[in-house]
Amino acid sequence: MKKEFDQPHIYKPLMAGLMAGIIATVxxxxxxxxxxxxxxxxxxxxxxxxxxxxxxxxALLIAGSIFALLERYTxxxxxxxILVFVILTLLCVRWALHVHRISDPTxxxxxxxxxxxxxxxxxxxxxxxxxxxxxxxxxFM
Numbered sequence: 001m002k003k004e005f006d007q008p009h010i011y012k013p014l015m016a017g018l019m020a021g022i023i024a025t026v027x028x029x030x031x032x033x034x035x036x037x038x039x040x041x042x043x044x045x046x047x048x049x050x051x052x053x054x055x056x057x058x059a060l061l062i063a064g065s066i067f068a069l070l071e072r073y074t075x076x077x078x079x080x081x082i083l084v085f086v087i088l089t090l091l092c093v094r095w096a097l098h099v100h101r102i103s104d105p106t107x108x109x110x111x112x113x114x115x116x117x118x119x120x121x122x123x124x125x126x127x128x129x130x131x132x133x134x135x136x137x138x139x140f141m
Contacts, residue, residue, distance in 0.1 A: 010068040016133030017064020017126075021057035024125040028052045028118050035117060041110040043102070047118065056122055063126040067134060078131045089123025 029052055035041065063085065070084075071077045096119045101111040133139060 009072065010065065012137050013064040013068035013071065013130070013134050014061065015064070016130050016137070017060045017062070017067070018057070019133050019139075020063070020125050020129040021060030023129065024060055024122050025053050025056040027121050027125070028056050031117050031121060032114065035114050039110050039113070041107070041114060043107060043111065046101070047111075047114055052118065056118075059122055060126055060130065063130050064134075067130055078135075081131055082127050085123065085127035089119065089127060092119045092123060 029049060032047065032049070032052060066084075067077070067081050070081050074080045093116055096116040097112055099112060099115060100108060102108050
């Protein structure tokens, strides 16, 4: 016998954000390993495995919460959400390309490349995967 229960309004978007966050975390760690092996970049004070895991999952959980909030107050929630997150991703990429981490220009450029890649992966998945998972919740439930 299958029991149905009422889910809170935020449940599907939050679970979609969590699922997208897990996928983004795996892709970001893969990108981190590949980027570091290709460039030889070794600084790991700010961007390391634990900061990627916690930062990515938390950011996409927040993205799911924003989707739930927009769903309450906006008629065209997917369009508005995608527009907001694409613009936010582009602004974050612009910021990541101008960040100054260290005085050595080579290490600074490598840090920018690593940060920009992580921002692009997380931003694209937040922009497109969260709405997809909310619409197709049977995939992860």
